[in-house]
Amino acid sequence: MLYRVRIAVFIAIALTLSGCARQATEVNGRKVIRVWHVWGGTMQDGFKRICDAFRASHPDIELQSVFASNDLATNQKFFTAVAAGRPPEVIFVDGPQVAPWAEWGALQPLTDLCDQAGIKADDYFAPCWRQNYYQGNVWALTFCADPNFGFVWSKKAFREAGLDPEKPPTTIDELDRDADALTKREGNELVQIGLIPWSQYGAANSIFTWGWAFGGDFFDYEHNRVTPDDERVVKALEWMTSYAKKYDVTKIAGLERGFGAAEQNPFITGKVAMMCLHIGGIADLARYAPNLDYGVTYIPSPPGGEQHSSWVGGWCMALPKGAANRKEAWEFVRWLCASPEGTAAVGRESGLFPGLKASPYFATIQGKKHYSKFLSILQECRHQRPVMPVQARYMRELARAVDAAVYGKATPREALAKAREATQRELDIVVKGRQQEGGAQ
Amino acid sequence: MATRVSKTARRQLRLGLLFCAPVILGLLIFMAYPITASLYYSCTRYSVMKPPVWVGLSNYQQLRHDELFWKSLANTAYYAVIAVPLGVAVALGLAMLLNLKVRGQALYRTFFFVPSIVPLVASSVLWIWLFNPQNGAMNALLRPILAHLGLGEPPGWFADPAWAKPAIILWSLWGVGGSMVIFLAALQDVPKELQEAAEVDGARAWHRIRHITIPFISPQILFVLIMGLIGAFQFFTPAYVMTQGTGGPVDSTLFYSLYLFNVAFADFKMGYACALAWILFLLILLATAFIFKSSARHVYYAGDGKG
Numbered sequence: 073m074l075y076r077v078r079i080a081v082f083i084a085i086a087l088t089l090s091g092c093a094r095q096a097t098e099v100n101g102r103k104v105i106r107v108w109h110v111w112g113g114t115m116q117d118g119f120k121r122i123c124d125a126f127r128a129s130h131p132d133i134e135l136q137s138v139f140a141s142n143d144l145a146t147n148q149k150f151f152t153a154v155a156a157g158r159p160p161e162v163i164f165v166d167g168p169q170v171a172p173w174a175e176w177g178a179l180q181p182l183t184d185l186c187d188q189a190g191i192k193a194d195d196y197f198a199p200c201w202r203q204n205y206y207q208g209n210v211w212a213l214t215f216c217a218d219p220n221f222g223f224v225w226s227k228k229a230f231r232e233a234g235l236d237p238e239k240p241p242t243t244i245d246e247l248d249r250d251a252d253a254l255t256k257r258e259g260n261e262l263v264q265i266g267l268i269p270w271s272q273y274g275a276a277n278s279i280f281t282w283g284w285a286f287g288g289d290f291f292d293y294e295h296n297r298v299t300p301d302d303e304r305v306v307k308a309l310e311w312m313t314s315y316a317k318k319y320d321v322t323k324i325a326g327l328e329r330g331f332g333a334a335e336q337n338p339f340i341t342g343k344v345a346m347m348c349l350h351i352g353g354i355a356d357l358a359r360y361a362p363n364l365d366y367g368v369t370y371i372p373s374p375p376g377g378e379q380h381s382s383w384v385g386g387w388c389m390a391l392p393k394g395a396a397n398r399k400e401a402w403e404f405v406r407w408l409c410a411s412p413e414g415t416a417a418v419g420r421e422s423g424l425f426p427g428l429k430a431s432p433y434f435a436t437i438q439g440k441k442h443y444s445k446f447l448s449i450l451q452e453c454r455h456q457r458p459v460m461p462v463q464a465r466y467m468r469e470l471a472r473a474v475d476a477a478v479y480g481k482a483t484p485r486e487a488l489a490k491a492r493e494a495t496q497r498e499l500d501i502v503v504k505g506r507q508q509e510g511g512a513q
Numbered sequence: 514m515a516t517r518v519s520k521t522a523r524r525q526l527r528l529g530l531l532f533c534a535p536v537i538l539g540l541l542i543f544m545a546y547p548i549t550a551s552l553y554y555s556c557t558r559y560s561v562m563k564p565p566v567w568v569g570l571s572n573y574q575q576l577r578h579d580e581l582f583w584k585s586l587a588n589t590a591y592y593a594v595i596a597v598p599l600g601v602a603v604a605l606g607l608a609m610l611l612n613l614k615v616r617g618q619a620l621y622r623t624f625f626f627v628p629s630i631v632p633l634v635a636s637s638v639l640w641i642w643l644f645n646p647q648n649g650a651m652n653a654l655l656r657p658i659l660a661h662l663g664l665g666e667p668p669g670w671f672a673d674p675a676w677a678k679p680a681i682i683l684w685s686l687w688g689v690g691g692s693m694v695i696f697l698a699a700l701q702d703v704p705k706e707l708q709e710a711a712e713v714d715g716a717r718a719w720h721r722i723r724h725i726t727i728p729f730i731s732p733q734i735l736f737v738l739i740m741g742l743i744g745a746f747q748f749f750t751p752a753y754v755m756t757q758g759t760g761g762p763v764d765s766t767l768f769y770s771l772y773l774f775n776v777a778f779a780d781f782k783m784g785y786a787c788a789l790a791w792i793l794f795l796l797i798l799l800a801t802a803f804i805f806k807s808s809a810r811h812v813y814y815a816g817d818g819k820g
Contacts, residue, residue: 151561151562154562155562172781176563322669326645326672462780465780468779471759
């Protein structure tokens with residue numbers, strides 16, 4: 073009896089231990105690199121082909137890719153893996169996450185590797201590099217540079233509203249006039265709207281977009297202060313709020329509740345006539361509505377604002393802290409983000425833009441409809457979201473400020489001032505903590 | 514003789530402990546340790562990947578100035594105060610109706626219970642559609658009625674900060690099946706003789722409910738109330754799903770647990786999140802203790818001689 077119990081306990085322990093066993097870092101003498109990537113859905117096959125191209129040119133490296141969608145739940149797993157000392161060898165990180173993840177100790181600096189490989193700031197579109205540079209170190213390289221945004225207008229809707237379909241708005245006044253003509257009601261309900269200013273990929277990204285277009289800025293790097301209530305950002309939010317008053321925010325939100333993805337994209341279904349679109353959206357429109365008649369142009373801006381305003385987003389690649397096989401992992405990052413062949417493969421297979429200015433991919437899209445416009449937007453791009461350790465909080469506070477202003481619960485100035493106070497308090501805590509610990513590691 | 518018995522007893526004790534070990538170890542490792550550790554972490558600044566830094570009570574002091582802490586607490590209290598009693602009332606009402614001897618009784622009971630086994634996320638997604646202000650079933654139903662009564666338009670539900678919480682409360686009523694089953698079981702224990710005697714004496718239905726049924730099932734009401742309250746304080750999933758984690762519009766659905774989740778897993782301020790969790794624990798403890806104390810006189814336990 074006792075003997076059987078002992079056997080059972082032994083088996084249980086053995087099973088537990090084998091479950092905890094570390095995965096091999098080498099297979100048949102080839103170094104293993106595991107990459108946690110974010111390319112599911114329609115991008116999955118493209119990323120697989122990119123990986124295959126890498127495998128073909130690097131037969132001595134065993135590349136294993138795992139889908140990990142960079143949502144809050146998946147990121148917990150990643151941070152746990154880092155804390156446990158056995159993270160994946162390569163991780164995809166969203167541009168604005170680079171600084172916080174570096175601050176939290178999830179990433180390792182790549183500065184020495186960049187120096188050895190001869191990779192310089194100047195090789196990249198300026199905002200891309202700035203996004204990955206924090207506290208004197210490079211923490212990631214840009215996998216794709218999303219020029220945010222292209223301003224798209226539905227030529228069909230323009231025609232129906234009696235507007236010139238070849239003349240998109242270039243100033244805010246023109247935008248307001250066109251938006252008015254493009255808004256349709258049935259009874260009390262909106263059935264089509266010209267533009268929803270706060271609905272450009274979330275309220276935070278919207279205020280970034282219009283804030284910069286109005287000539288404002290969100291961060292004072294010299295004094296390490298957030299500046300969401302910059303005079304021109306306030307102006308931008310006041311303008312955004314005017315749409316909430318004009319078209320009734322609850323009615324707009326009601327219309328938005330019927331928006332969907334893919335074929336149900338409101339621009340495809342005709343519920344929204346003008347909107348901001350990122351580069352990946354072009355491929356979606358081509359896939360789900362190949363005959364859609366639309367144009368892409370620069371974001372309109374007011375007099376005294378910033379002409380051709382845009383900012384860069386997009387995914388970056390980094391090496392987690394404590395990751396094995398640093399040399400091979402770096403080779404994967406370098407090849408995809410900094411080599412001519414790799415960046416060309418990324419562009420070709422994903423339809424996204426590499427961050428490397430000299431990538432041969434750009435020559436292949438010269439004159440390609442919509443894409444060449446996005447390329448000029450990228451080349452003129454001046455901004456990236458603030459590179460700071462409490463980025464997620466800043467985005468949430470900005471979103472809350474926009475929400476409060478458009479729902480009329482606070483004036484734009486009050487709402488943005490509150491966002492400043494709340495975010496600055498968080499930032500100060502991090503800075504104070506860093507000073508106590510003697511600098512970010 | 515005595516030693517032999519104790520030897521067997523010891524052996525049995527050892528075996529017993531061995532067989533209980535998975536549960537005991539599980540409780541110690543996965544409950545006792547994390548709970549104690551969270552108390553320690555609540556006094557630190559901790560982002561998981563770097564060692565925690567002791568900051569004393571400063572996390573708790575910060576709470577006082579944290580607007581979102583107060584707002585999420587207010588939202589949660591609003592939900593608890595309205596949704597929990599309402600849920601008890603609806604569950605009790607349903608249970609009484611389903612206790613009537615009618616044809617297809619079992620079928621009705623099943624219908625009303627089924628929603629509570631639908632996964633929370635699935636039911637949240639479903640209700641987003643029901644509450645869609647333009648095309649949802651709810652407003653399709655309400656629009657003609659309100660128009661007929663001249664009361665204007667149906668609400669925007671999740672599109673309107675004033676209606677988002679009521680919408681979530683309505684949603685919560687969909688899941689009263691669990692409590693309903695408890696009440697249904699309790700109703701079987703209400704003595705029929707008493708009911709009949711009261712009926713013979715001329716007591717109306719309401720009086721029979723008020724003076725016979727309710728006192729007899731009061732322990733179950735207390736149980737459902739307390740479990741509901743604990744659930745309400747920890748309310749998370751539907752708010753997270755229905756608002757994509759933003760707690761919008763204008764923080765109207767930012768419940769305490771949702772804020773805690775954001776602090777912990779979006780900002781990785783684990784120390785602060787632990788402090789939030791301990792405050793939540795104390796609040797639930799206080800609220801439960803209050804209900805226990807204040808209900809003592811109204812709850813009837815058959816056979817304990819107090820009645």
